[in-house]
Amino acid sequence: MPDQDPSADSQEPSILDTGTTEPAPDSEETSAPPESSGAQASPSTEEAASPSDTEPSETDELHFEDDDLAEKLRHSDEDQLDNAPFGIIKVDDEGEVEFFNQYESELSGMDPEEVLGRNFFTQVAPCTNNRLFRGRFKKGVRRGELDETFTYTYTYKMRPTLVDVHMYRDEAGHNWITVQKY
Numbered sequence: 001m002p003d004q005d006p007s008a009d010s011q012e013p014s015i016l017d018t019g020t021t022e023p024a025p026d027s028e029e030t031s032a033p034p035e036s037s038g039a040q041a042s043p044s045t046e047e048a049a050s051p052s053d054t055e056p057s058e059t060d061e062l063h064f065e066d067d068d069l070a071e072k073l074r075h076s077d078e079d080q081l082d083n084a085p086f087g088i089i090k091v092d093d094e095g096e097v098e099f100f101n102q103y104e105s106e107l108s109g110m111d112p113e114e115v116l117g118r119n120f121f122t123q124v125a126p127c128t129n130n131r132l133f134r135g136r137f138k139k140g141v142r143r144g145e146l147d148e149t150f151t152y153t154y155t156y157k158m159r160p161t162l163v164d165v166h167m168y169r170d171e172a173g174h175n176w177i178t179v180q181k182y
Contacts, residue, residue, distance in 0.1 A: 064180045070168035073176050087179030093141050095121045095134070107161070107181060120177070127155045137167055137175070146175060
């Protein structure tokens, strides 16, 4: 019988090899949790990558539909604002342009340098100088609470362009006009 056991062991090693193969996956499964730990290490790596990717990821975090977009805009740097996938215009309480991003520049055909310091409603986009657009802006500034969303058609210096507009006033009192083309 011991002789059979070794031959059985010979057969069993085949079975055990299969079993060993099974434990090997178990070992791999045991390795899998460390890989999960590795996956946890990967987020650390991703976190390590995040600082290098901080600027793009923060830009990617700017979404036109965000409820807290005004605060995200306030805390973003000019490069992040400039690379956002929608138009961003920062204006003072009178409508004077303080920032005009690249998306809005391409949409309007106007260079950001030429619009800075000019009145958005009367000099940059006179098609917005009406009750529907500027009227909402002025009312929100008077209240100290600007949070207006509406669909609008830009017509100045371009063919009619349908856009969604969201006007915000952030906690620091900065006014933002964001524009998403359909």
